[in-house]
Amino acid sequence: MASGGRSRSGALLADLLQSCIDKKCLSSGKLLHGRLHRLNLLTDTFLFNRLIELCSKCADTGYARRVFDRMPHRDVYSWNAMLGVYCKSGKLEEAHELFEQMPERNAVSWNNVISALAKSELEGKALDVFYEMVLQGIMPTRFTLASVFSACGALSNVACGGCCHGLVLKIGLDNNVYVGNALLGMYAKCGCYEDAARAFGDVRDPNEVSVTAIMGVLAQTERVQEALHMFRLMCRKGIHVDSVSLSSVLGLCTKGVNEEPDAADGEGSMLSLCFPLGQQVHGLSAKLGFEKYLHLCNSLLNMYAKSGDMNSAEKIFNNLLPKEVSIVTWNVMIAGYGLKSQTDKAILLLHRMQSLGFEPDDVTYINMLAGCIRSEDIATAQDMFDSMSVPMLNSWNAMISCYFQSGHDAEALNFFRKMQFQGVQPDRTTLAVVLSLCAGMGHLEFGRQVHTVSLKGTSTMDVYVASGLISMYSKCEKADLAQLVFSKMTEIDIVCWNSMMGGLALNSRDIEAFFLFKEMQQREMRPSQFSYTTILSSCSKLPSSFQGRQLHALVAKDGHLNDVFVGSAIVDMYCKCGDVDGARRFFDAMPVRNTVTWNEMIHGYAQNGRGHEAVSLYRYMVESSEERPDNITFVAVLTACSHGGMVDEGMGIFNSMQQDYRVEPTLDHYTCIIDSLGRAGRFNEAETFIEMIPNKDDPIVWEVLLSSCRVHGNVSFARIAAKELLRLDPENSGPYVLLANIYASLGRWDEARTVRELMNCNKVVKNPGYSWIDIKSGEQTSLEDDLKMVEG
Template sequence: MQRLVSFLDSTETFYDQLLKYCNVLAPLKQIHSSLTTSGFIFQNPHLGAQLIIKYAKYKEPDNARSLFNTIHNDKPNSFLWNTMIRAYATNGHCAETLELYSLMRRSGISANNFTFPFVFKVCASKSLILEGKVVHGDVIRAGFHSDLYVEAALVDMYAKCGQTDDGCKVFDKMLMRDSVSWTSMITAYEQAEKPKEALVLFQKMQQDSIMADSVTVVSVASAVGQLGDAMKAQAVHGYALCNAFLEDLCVGNSIVAMYAKCGNVKKARMVFDRMEERDGISWNSMLSGYTENGQASEALLLFDEMQDSGCKPNPVTALILVSACAYLGSRHLGRKLHEFIINSNTKIDVTLWSALMDMYAKCGDLDTAESIFNDIHPSERNVSSWNVLISGYGMHGQGEKALELFTQMQEEGVEPNHITFTSVLSACSHAGLIDEGRKCFADMTKLSMKTEVKHYACMVDMLGRAGLLYAAFDIIKQMPSSPNDSVWGALLLACKIHGDTKLGQIAANNLFQLEPEHAGYYVLMSNIYAASNKWQEVGKLRQDMKNKGLKKAAAFSVIEIGKEIHGFHTADQVNPYWEEVYKKVESLAVEMKMAGYVPDLSCVLHDVEEEDKEHTLNYHSEKLAVAFGIMKMEPEMAIRVTKNLRVCNDCHSAFKLISYIYGRKIIVRDANRFHHFKDGTCSCKDYW
């Protein structure tokens, strides 16, 4: 008998060593066959478990399950069940894990603290909160609700299922917490867009002397990015440096993204440049940082570096670059990028198609945007596709088309969302469709759609532009939440258009409190006072601006000619073509006057001498850009100009005449919308 035991022990050791060093599937199957033939596998569940683990490693769940089914009835114990559940869970087989867990319970085998964490893992991976809560009940009944590993898995499950409150209840009751529990809860708050709670928890974690790991730092950096707190960003960066976490690629990527979201692109680039290793996420984070902070040109330059580095762009890269081209309003760059996306065989899903539509619309090429929309199969269009084209129609002053598409969208069974209504209301505002806009606003209530601040801003803008200033003011007073700067800004602009000083003062006073560093609001109110000959008030505002170090944003216009982009400032004498452009502008002024043009001197600052006002009007940045286009572009080509500010009344009148005199199509994209000038008229119908 003693010899038999010794033989069995040596055989077990032999097979154990074989399995330990077996790293190829074919020999593993031979060992499995030998163990089965000898019958030894039925006598030793440990070896069976080893085989199951190996099969799981080689992505052979069917072989693992077949083996399990062969041996688990012979030696019923939780060890084998847990091994098989673990094999399924670690390989992402969610349904099989839950099915086996259920079978285990029905077979009378008790689950334990090794079983539950793996079951919670698969519930978390698929956000199966109902199944997770059922298993949570099993944990309580089995008496494992105070086990550290089970509690940590529970917190993680609730966190990843978006149930932060339930996760917090489990977390608060834990007698002991490890770094995994803390990190799970911090990540839960960060992903639920509760950055303040995430940072408070991180602070408590440090007070409890729990060492954070790289995963914790990634979540904390994301939380700081959500807050946009530049000071906290530096603190997190310092913490990562001191603890050598920046060697981790994920941490480096998160620090780059954090600085970018806090508006510190310079620091983001510094961290990016010092990274020893970069992946696609690294490049995308930096590209996104440039684009989101208004540095689209730098994003495109960085993309060239990305290609030189050998890092292959992915669909996310394409989305970011499309957004950069949309920001620049460059149709040439947009088309070039579109060609690159197609030639590089980048997968174009409906999200990327929608982004391309948006880019073309913002580059003034609405026809191509429509063409892309029509090429998307109706079954593949989502609400974003419809929203983009509705918004495009609105930007280009085609309010009626926007409303038609809105109706068609609903007829095809696509439910509008809050962005849809923002786009429709904006389209109605730009086209002066007051009754239609009011109806859409009322329809939001019928559809149980929550009205947000941006919807009220659209209504104020729509009513204000139409001269219904006090109706717009009533809308503000009825708002369920405090109006923000976009709401008061819309009212102030309307007061400027219609010359209402009293209501303008109310709007301006609120804006000066909300955005004390925004020079544009001071300038708008100053213009309202100047139009009413209230020079004393103008002087006070100018002095306030001077005391605060605020300056009016300089007007700047760009024109795209072929592959080149040319920029002009007002009264520009830096552009290399300025002298010949000035001559062209002066000849245009003569031709326009012969056609009945009368300069609108109200578009010039009051402190300019009367005899100089007309001369100043001639050299507005958009006039210089259009004159340059007439000089350099073929007559059949449309002149496309982008201006950083709202186009002034005088330039608007001038471009209508120029389009008639020269038979040219002129497309101007200003800060608010597009103006298409042709044959002496504008697409906005003088309503903007």
């Protein structure tokens, strides 16, 4: 007899069955089953349990059930083994029926059912079974709690997960790494990242799973550098590094190289930190023998492709045999070429991929189309789209975006129509792009149609689409319709608030924009940088500067003073309210300035009659700043020269535009020079200059010259300018009025009367002017007082 009372033949059969289990050899197991019958070992429950275990390994539920049914003696292990067979094969109804028939259940029985339900995406039922298990007094094990935490994470049921966390502490499993990892994962899936970090801290001996999980948590909270530091710590502590850990780190490196550098941290761009680490991980993966693991190779390719190093990506790719790659591998390479705008290489790779028997999927085509969009290769994008048998929605969206970004707005709208004719339902991305098209083209009627499409089949408006509608109606000068869309929103995010404020400001309804900003604050919606930029622009057009100063204080309170766009808006606000010195003090204190900031300050000096300071600041900009002057810069400084009587200074700056900065002069620049020459009374030079400009038939050129003639009483040039204006714009009352005023100022009343009679004869009507003032009586008026004054 063998030890434990089993015969020598029984012990031999047990060893043979174990060998079959290890090799998953069911045919040999069936032969051993027959041997059991011949040796009359039918009462050896242990051997039959092993036979059921073999059936489980080989996924043969039918044979396992026949063995189970014919067992003369079953113990709890027999029932659990059969239950495990059903659970593993996903036959949950049979598993439930068997579970109900079990004469005795232990923790393994409950674990089998809970785990099977959780893996089959029946997490709610898994939790119900767990509650029943606890009520029956069965102590959960680490395997039970791991499945339960997985179910809680999938359901985002942090309340249940928190209760189970308490149970973990109560039964003393808080130091178990298996439970700790599951707890960490649950909190991460529920978005409780601080709790996840604490759960990681409670794991006494973290393993590679723990570290990989916490790196994912840190990445979710945009703490990429901390996540990478965690990986370094993992290596220093000698924690086992597997291919999954390395793939996770490469994902972090990829995320890092695509992030914008933080200008305030002084640590340089994330690219300079993450890309070298990615290269080190590449070397480590080769050292550990993981270089042929496909998922790791794909991660390496993705990291190199996203960082723009296609040479390294090509070396890895070329070392892989065709049988070692997947469709994901090809897609990553095509996406990499797309990011580099190398559509020719992407097309060659696509053809090579197809020649080797790989069929492109939706991701392949999307990556190809994205590459075409970046390189503005519409023809190739269209050919690629036409080659698709059934284009998916993402492909339609990509084509619409391709036409939109290439400036082919009409073609983009036609593509949208074609999409509708083929019965493809647009999503929020489609509608947002098409609404942007309508806004840019001023295509109100088409925008209304898109509005109708967006409401089809839904009772609530998507905030993303609503923001596009508000912007479209606003840009089409239908602010009332924009407000109607806004008022019907049940949930409004900061983007919608900003769109509505921007729309009101765009339509010169600045007081309403300010009231909307106050309402947003009352609803405890925190303003963003764009909110402040928009409302500061509105404040600069209001009759009172008091509101602008209040906003400046709010910006400081919310910590947006260092934002260059908000800062530029503050400079503009102070300048337009006449407080140029206040604007300059803020300008000098700004840690970061861009070209817009310099332009606002220069223009502020110009508009407030401080031309010499404007020119001085311009000189300082070109000599000490990294920002190059642009079209707007030259308009501002030339305006300053014109208003300040610095004619020769202005001519010198004008001549330097093309020579030194390669900025082509526009009508605004030419007009500034004509205005400057006219103000100085240098009419002969102005006439010569007008002959040189390419757009001398624009009315503004002659309006500027006519205004200067009035200042200097130059009748001869005034007649020439008025004649040109009447030729270009016969219904404009401006030249009649200006010419009549010139005659009147010189006491030539008969000629003035003649001009007025000619104006009446031609039925030209002068538009009435208006003005308003800001009334102050001891104290600064509030915005509400200003509004009452305007309405009164």
